[in-house]
Amino acid sequence: MDPLTALTRVLPHRLLSSLARRLAYSRNPRVRRWLIDTVVRRFDVDLSEAAEPDPRAYESFNAFFTRSLREGVRVADPDPRALLIPADGRISQCGGIGHPDERGRIFQAKGRSFTAAELLGSEADAAAFDEGLFATVYLSPRDYHRVHMPWTGTLRETVHIPGRLFSVGPAAVRHVPRLFARNERLVCHFDTNFGPMAVVMVGALLVSGVETVWGGEEIPAYGKRINRKDYRGRGIVLERFAEMARFNYGSTVIVLLPAGVAELAPGLAPEAPVRLGQRLATRIPQVPQGSSDSL
Structure with a gap:
């Protein structure tokens, strides 16, 4: 079992979730910028698909994470079945x-x-x-x-x-x-x-x-x-x-x-x-x- 999975069995889930929520909704420019830049870099996020491609434009990390996409970058399979x-x-x-x-x-x-x-x-x-x-x-x-x-x-x-x-x-x-x-x-x-x-x-x-x-x-x-x-x-x-x-x-x-x-x-x-x-x-x-x- 990997270390993260082992840790999740004993970590105080609710406390961590509460702390993470505060960070995610923080409008502190330093906190917001650090979180967004870290995720973009570590996970290779493609912001060219986002309706707002500028990572500095998001008011919080949560706003960035729940970002909308540009019109037309995802389309539904045309078969009505x-x-x-x-x-x-x-x-x-x-x-x-x-x-x-x-x-x-x-x-x-x-x-x-x-x-x-x-x-x-x-x-x-x-x-x-x-x-x-x-x-x-x-x-x-x-x-x-x-x-x-x-x-x-x-x-x-x-x-x-x-x-x-x-x-x-x-x-x-x-x-x-x-x-x-x-x-x-x-x-x-x-x-x-x-x-x-x-x-x-x-x-x-x-x-x-x-x-x-x-x-x-x-x-x-x-x-x-x-x-x-x-x-x-x-x-x-x-x-x-x-x-x-x-x-x-x-x-x-x-x-x-x-x-x-x-x-x-x-x-x-x-x-x-x-x-x-x-x-x-x-x-x-x-x-x-x-x-x-x-x-």
């Missing part, structure tokens, strides 16, 4: 939920998995995704940190699940059991024209801030209880490829789809680099009820 990768980053894992070994389980790394119910905080919510598909995308500090819709959906409910703040880097994914089901996260449930879709925003070390386009800051400081918000009847519809949320630092987003609605795009594999808007999966044509036609 394509569900989209929701963020820049790398595929951590993707595949069938519970396939081929254990029902309802999501693969994390060799010898490690967790259940959809653990991730979503509900057996009932997880049942909708039995034998469906999942894709886990890891956002590194160099990546664009806004998350967009894989498919058009109507917001039904959000669930804030308090938890730890382990690192979600590759080493931690390999060594920390049930990592994504233990970290703090915001589960966003959408209704679509093929059924339910869940987009899970997973926090990480020094990260517990998630903002959504419909509610602003969604994760309260030091929350201790699962908090559900019901959005049914409010008519919050987000179109395919529209921005839905943002992280205040690098983290992970997990998309869950029900069984029989889509096939994962070929070529997606662990550690594969991906970009917002490229194809995640392709919708499977549905036979109308009562039809005897074959697909």
